[in-house]
Amino acid sequence: DGGITQSPKYLFRKEGQNVTLSCEQNLNHDAMYWYRQDPGQGLRLIYYSQIVNDFQKGDIAEGYSVSREKKESFPLTVTSAQKNPTAFYLCASTPRTVTYGYTFGSGTRLTVV
């Protein structure tokens, strides 16, 4: 996965359940991001983190939470407050101080059952 790994690839969530999506990178990138992609849609930013122990809300943060305890890891929790969580979730990373393109993970497809 080009140095950034997302797991699981597929995830099923029951109503009222919290689920956590994993994102790990070994690229020594400072910044990490979570995007949501709905069918036929573009990428919408959920949360991002530019440094360990710090993160910021993106455009659609409601119903989601994140942590950044280690540089390599940026897990995303989809809480029961997210009423329409079925989507494709993409994690990405970049070096913080230089403008480069993103390296994306392979994605997690979350479905509510």
Next chain:
Amino acid sequence: GENVEQHPSTLSVQEGDSAVIKCTYSDSASNYFPWYKQELGKRPQLIIDIRSNVGEKKDQRIAVTLNKTAKHFSLHITETQPEDSAVYFCAASRVNTGGFKTIFGAGTRLFVKA
């Protein structure tokens, strides 16, 4: 607010023809413009990028042009092949507090007919 508009949303071309996708950005502080290709069910991958101090960049069959005055940039694919069929996203980035900010276009679904 800041946004990136991308056109067309769908593009169908015959194999061997050229394809052009256009994006317009609103934030004049944007200085980095990457393009991503996303095949069905896969992750987006960076295919080419351009910085604001350059007007054109080419890499084999793909090229990107940037017009800073008009705030638009375009992706050009020549001699298209069926494997070019995918969704293409443009993006505009600028330096932000502690890092940088990126806004994506909504994507263009390209079909290359054999």
